[in-house]
Amino acid sequence: MAVLGALPADVECRPIREDDWEGVIDCLRRGFPTRSRDYWARALARQSRRPAVDDLPRYGIALAKAGQVVGVLLSLYTRYQGEGGDEIRCNLSSWSVDTEFRPYATKMIAMVLKRKDVTYVNISPAPSTVKLNKAFGFKLFSHGQFAFLPALNPVKGSWRVLEARADLFEMAMLSEAERYMLLEHAALGCLSLICIRDGAAFPLVLMRRRIVHHFIPSCQVVYCRSLSDLAECAGAVGRYLLRRGILLCAVDANEPVAGLVGHYFAKKGVKYFKGPKPPSLGDLTFTELVVFGP
Template sequence: MAVLTQKLRCREISEADLDGVADLLTRGFVGRSRHYWMQGLRRQAARQVPNGYPRFGYMLDNGGMPVGVLLLLYSSRMNGGETAVHCNLSSWYVDPAFRNYAPLLTKIAQKNKEVTYLNISPATWTWPIIEAQGFNSYCSGLFFSLPALSRLEPGLTVDTISPDTHAIEGLPDPEVELLVNHAQYGCLSLVCRTPGGGPFPFILIPMRIRRGWLAPPAMQLVYCRDIAEYVRCACAIGRTLLRRGKLSVILDANGPVPGLTGFYSKARGRKYFKGPHRPRLADLTDTELVLYGP
């Protein structure tokens, strides 16, 4: 805890603070409802967090009332056979009267050198600021794929994983838990199988591609083991999505993706990291995109 003035402190957010934090974020982010914030905060309250790290993040406390907040979403990843801790920096807002103290939130939030920090939704105008803070880009854009136009591999099947699934043949328990948890968050969890391979797990979340008045229905690829597995299963996944009224799957990329029909754009989708482990593409599990929604 950092004491800034007699009444102002910087401290961890506790569960007792959630109503006040939701009110603050609703004021700060026009277009996001209080329900949106409370749903995400409740999900943070219920999920597993690596030992020793904040569950929710940090806040500026002015006489018991939150006047600034930075949400943090910690998770564990396997990296080269060892466990790496990632932290998604999310939803930073400070009331105008306290903006002079805003940098303290980011300073405290990024104090752990063993943690890899992620910023997955930076506004375009903030890119130079984020880079000046020592962050590096690991994803430069988005590939908008039309998977139903890909080549269909004979015999490939697609199963939808429900939120109450307990076991999936051929998948290790941690991956089953990942698929089930994200299905409970409202994601679409799929498992593809081929006669000679698989199973291949995938997680997707509904998105809207906004171009002027048009907003074609699409899905964002949240998780797969490797982009090559998505390319292999794209046609079967695309046909499954067409039955749900979805035409496109958006995936993080650093250029055009061989084997997929679609187009690559650098106009949006840039993502940054700072820390010891470079994140891989196609793993946005347990981030703000999932826990709070697009």
Template structure:
């Protein structure tokens, strides 16, 4: 029994292992696509591209996918624990896999889509919440400030951070709704991910903005942009109601966890930090 990094040659066995673990929720085609996406993305130097596997006599029996990234500017390392599974007969070795995956003290590990039954496990592993729930907002009910809405690939004629344009363009290619709200003083980036609540109700989940206050400021412009895609409300990671927005806060819904030196900020993450959907 040993634990090691996942290599390119392991991708098909790992895809089959994850398919067994997640059952009807995720197909083999899904996992092959997800692993291909990880193979094609850039990874910080010396960090695993895919994560780690648990191996018994050369056969993968456990896997944990890690999506590494470096924060813009400072370059601090983050890794999202995207998906993990260990075959029932080898569950007693799961701690070995986890300890190997979470061993670096200079990395902030996140889990932004944990299943409810894993919450106590995460807390036992030293994770803390950085977002306790979600705020469901109806931005159209708040006029906000009128800013110019620009497409993601536009180079605004107002100040902005260079990495934000790359972030908007990249996330647009992942199927997100990415745009700027620009004023004479500043260009403000926004990324929303279209999704279905309970599999039927369309909405937009806020993935990135510079500050949550920007959502309030440009609520009207955001509402008009989302309405073009038939989306009337937005889901926002939060720790309570958001002043200035009409909506409702739901505690203990979709909590986000972290472990490590840097506490993440809500609404400053990306789809590349989670498994491809």
């Protein structure tokens, strides 16, 4: 593991400030050269509009030498309201450290991981960081991806599929937390849906993506209450998506999903967590995928 001792006198590890943005973007561009400056500027701007959570870092952690940013770890904190009380989740993202300073890179992770009541997730681990994830106590919660063709599912019963809007009467069928989640994700460019049958409402959030050299339109499941609920409404959603030219969807899974027509890809899109409560499969809400974009 990298050095965890004291930093040199002219190197500091601290929360990112807004006046760091240019340096942060420069550092991220060095670490992720295929991502444009506009991409990272948009990512930070979107992060700035998310609600702050307690006194936790709003953007993440910077490693700086004599005021120049030489390392970055972005962190997206979200407070969730549940029946068992509030929980805080943090998506660790976009770890970039200049070569000379990589011996001190773990300082940034250690600084973030101080809160024992927070569940930390890494949804896009680089192969080179898997050992580091495990060294810090992260565990797998999603072992792969299930790609499915929802239009091939039968439609059982009479379904309605509606796009979520603040003035939609059917929004009252959902909890306050689910209404907030649907509207926030719609504002971030997701397809936020309410699937209704026999007086019951199922919330669903999809992120439009293009795969196979950005040619084939598809959707990633960002939120469903459960994989069984997803299978239940898949047929109706599939027909809704077909009218928009989308045939293929994908969802995090640990095995083939019962009731869905598709193929399971083991070790594809694996995801890690550390903390008191792993996210459920099919829950990527307020992560980098949504806030930063694919």
